[in-house]
Amino acid sequence: MEPTASEIRIDFAPMLRVYQDGRIERLLGTQTVPPGLDPKTNVESKDVVYSQETAQCVRIYVPGTVFTSAQKLPLLVYFHGGRFCIETAFSPTYRNYLNALVSEAKIVAVSVDYRRAPEHPIPAAYDDSWTALKWVASHYDGNGPEQWLNRYADFENVYLSGDSAGANIAHHIAIKTSKEKLDGMNLVGMILSHPYFWGKEPVGDEDKNPAVWAEIEGIWRLASPTTSGSDDPLINPIDDQSFGRFLGCKRVLICVAENDILKYRGWYYCEKLKNSGWDGEVEVVEAEGEDHVFHLSKPCCSNAVAKLKKVAEFMNQDKA
Incomplete structure (x- = not known):
């Protein structure tokens, strides 16, 4: 039949x-929500098209205090998670998280929306994210198309971040910045939250249940139909011989969760980065008793509050 x-x-x-x-x-x-003033955090946001070709947008966040201050603020470029297939930069989940982070850290944040698989398979998400970063970088001299970036962002103090698939994207974009320099943008650090990396062979105490492995690889193949599999350098960059050699920043914070199967890849990333010859500082923070992206689903729990403060401190370490 x-x-x-x-x-x-x-x-x-x-x-x-x-x-x-x-x-x-x-x-x-x-679900999506519009930009605007968040009265709880006093953070303002707006949506701006970064690619006329694909009609993709970024959502830009600034703390309300920035409008009365002459000081420029650290700039965070953020890539949302969702296994490359779900979520957007405009969901209430990411609106709430970035409002809270921008308020706590006193930064400018640019949340990137990218085309999703399976309608737009890999490498669309990476291509869009790089296009967005180039658009952001075009504001470094104060003459870009978006005045919030011209006036309020410190392009000498730039960070990349993301959760899950977004953390995967952040890593690859950081590598690309070292190979294809962006004028006027100084990438200081990277925050990887529960990064979505995988491989053919287990690391640490990863669950070896074949069904779990088949599901993870199956979702990756849905997003990337032409992939070579779980050792594709896009999903497993850690075992690449050049890993760390071209990482375009000097500071990395990796956040993992105790009950997340992906946590071992986060620890493995740290170990391999330290031994790669990379000349920088890397730290892992593990949240006890928590699951994958818990800070998005339970933003008010004590571990999520602690994580938010840690990320804010990481970005303000080099603030003048």
């Missing part, structure tokens, strides 16, 4: 489903 259009072809519930007719049903990360 021929399959009907309504039959499920790929089921990755509770994340998404793909049907026989090609329809994508996202089960998480579908």
